[in-house]
Amino acid sequence: MVLMPVLPPALPAPVADALRQAVGERELLVDPDRTAGYAVDWTGRYAGATPAVVRPADTAQVAAVLAICAAHGIAVVPQGGNTGLVGGSVPLAGEVVLSLARLREVGAIDPVDGQLTAAAGAPLASVHQAAAAAGWAYAVDFAARDTATIGGTVATNAGGVHVLRHGSTRGQLTGIEAVLADGRVVSHLAGLGKDNTGYDLAGLVCGSEGTLAVVTAARLRLVVPPDHVVTALVALRDVADAVAALGVWRRALPGLQAAELVLADGLETVCEHQGLPRPFPRGAGATARAFVLVEVGGASDPTHEVAAAMDEVAGLYDVAVATDPGAAARLWCYRERHTVVIGEHGPPHKLDVTIPAASLAEFCAEVPARVPRAAPAARTWLFGHLGDGNIHVNVTGVDPGDVAVDEAVLGHVLELGGSISAEHGIGTAKRRWLTRARSPVQVEVFRSIKAALDPAGILNPNVLLP
Ligand code: MLT
Numbered sequence: 001m002v003l004m005p006v007l008p009p010a011l012p013a014p015v016a017d018a019l020r021q022a023v024g025e026r027e028l029l030v031d032p033d034r035t036a037g038y039a040v041d042w043t044g045r046y047a048g049a050t051p052a053v054v055r056p057a058d059t060a061q062v063a064a065v066l067a068i069c070a071a072h073g074i075a076v077v078p079q080g081g082n083t084g085l086v087g088g089s090v091p092l093a094g095e096v097v098l099s100l101a102r103l104r105e106v107g108a109i110d111p112v113d114g115q116l117t118a119a120a121g122a123p124l125a126s127v128h129q130a131a132a133a134a135g136w137a138y139a140v141d142f143a144a145r146d147t148a149t150i151g152g153t154v155a156t157n158a159g160g161v162h163v164l165r166h167g168s169t170r171g172q173l174t175g176i177e178a179v180l181a182d183g184r185v186v187s188h189l190a191g192l193g194k195d196n197t198g199y200d201l202a203g204l205v206c207g208s209e210g211t212l213a214v215v216t217a218a219r220l221r222l223v224v225p226p227d228h229v230v231t232a233l234v235a236l237r238d239v240a241d242a243v244a245a246l247g248v249w250r251r252a253l254p255g256l257q258a259a260e261l262v263l264a265d266g267l268e269t270v271c272e273h274q275g276l277p278r279p280f281p282r283g284a285g286a287t288a289r290a291f292v293l294v295e296v297g298g299a300s301d302p303t304h305e306v307a308a309a310m311d312e313v314a315g316l317y318d319v320a321v322a323t324d325p326g327a328a329a330r331l332w333c334y335r336e337r338h339t340v341v342i343g344e345h346g347p348p349h350k351l352d353v354t355i356p357a358a359s360l361a362e363f364c365a366e367v368p369a370r371v372p373r374a375a376p377a378a379r380t381w382l383f384g385h386l387g388d389g390n391i392h393v394n395v396t397g398v399d400p401g402d403v404a405v406d407e408a409v410l411g412h413v414l415e416l417g418g419s420i421s422a423e424h425g426i427g428t429a430k431r432r433w434l435t436r437a438r439s440p441v442q443v444e445v446f447r448s449i450k451a452a453l454d455p456a457g458i459l460n461p462n463v464l465l466p
């Protein structure tokens with residue numbers, strides 16, 4: 001069953017005229033054939049409809065659009081690359097879509113501070129390229145880098161594969177420019193190293209999922225890339241050994257910058273669907289149940305250090321090592337292609353969670369047993385960011401609207417003291433569980449903040465707050 005969108009009425013003519021005047025005739029899309037792509041999320045689980053997609057070119061136009069919508073009480077869903085996985089960037093109740101895709105500028109890099117300002121619609125990969133061209137790197141990285149936008153990564157406090165070393169997006173953010181629901185612009189982009197002048201608005205807007213303000217630009221801190229990187233795919237007996245290995249690597253490898261988990265059945269399906277060679281076709285590696293992709297950087301070649309650290313790991317069956325970028329990219333395929341391959345099995349329920357390290361192995365054993373009790377035809381996939389205790393539980397073969405399986409998984413996460421959203425956000429998908437993850441007082445504070453910044457509730461009304 002696919003959740004069918006209710007077709008919203010057309011915008012009142014004076015509103016459409018005002019929006020056209022604000023952004024130009026061509027940048028207000030009202031033809032359903034042209035707006036449909038903006039109304040379905042990447043997973044295909046969430047589909048809505050919109051009377052219009054507005055595509056402003058700059059911050060002033062974003063401000064004009066929001067002022068018009070606010071004046072007419074029209075709700076707005078901000079959208080960047082639409083790669084979100086919790087239904088947070090699509091119009092589910094007839095909202096106008098505010099696309100930031102045309103704000104693509106990536107500014108010059110300050111060579112001393114190592115910072116740059118990127119407009120909201122700049123693809124994550126364009127920031128990587130700009131940083132690399134100047135000898136820097138941007139720490140936030142994940143497979144959807146070519147499509148995901150900086151504004152979206154800020155709005156969701158995106159994580160990715162290097163969080164264990166550099167932190168999530170909030171940790172890279174030194175300033176922000178955003179437009180409030182009524183069209184006022186808040187701009188704080190100096191990126192000063194120390195700046196205790198009141199509330200941290202960048203930190204507040206980061207992770208607010210488009211409910212408090214529309215991000216138009218971000219000031220980002222860059223990092224110095226290591227001169228040498230060793231990438232290893234490690235075959236282990238099981239998840240418990242993988243968790244124990246993480247403790248060994250954390251102590252022995254100060255340059256550890258990624259530790260990503262995949263399991264045997266997921267790896268096998270990725271190889272089948274993508275035509276990739278099995279990484280460990282023979283020997284003990286072929287019987288491994290857990291695999292960790294480890295990335296270690298250093299000022300000098302860390303290969304020996306990595307080899308020594310592997311010797312300390314119990315339950316290690318085999319290791320494939322890459323020391324050049326091409327070979328490393330081939331190893332990363334086994335991890336990064338999970339999302340696309342899972343998507344080929346139908347719209348997945350994406351349950352992105354954090355589990356305390358002590359319970360990780362138990363969780364990975366328990367979830368595949370609980371899911372079939374809630375949805376007998378379902379298939380469970382587990383992979384994720386081992387270094388952050390962040391497991392991506394994906395369930396396919398379940399109706400988009402059936403939440404029994406979500407309850408089975410998220411209920412268990414809460415029992416274990418984990419988080420129901422590690423890096424994807426609450427979105428619309430997990431809204432009903434927010435009050436079980438946060439106390440009544442915390443949710444009241446959330447509501448007060450929302451009411452202060454968006455009193456009419458026009459910004460992304462279907463996400464986060466129940
Ligand atoms: C990933 O880690 O690959 C992303 O969060 C996407 C996903 O969870 O599918």
Ligand code: ZN
Binds near residue numbers: 392
């Ligand atoms: Zn992830």
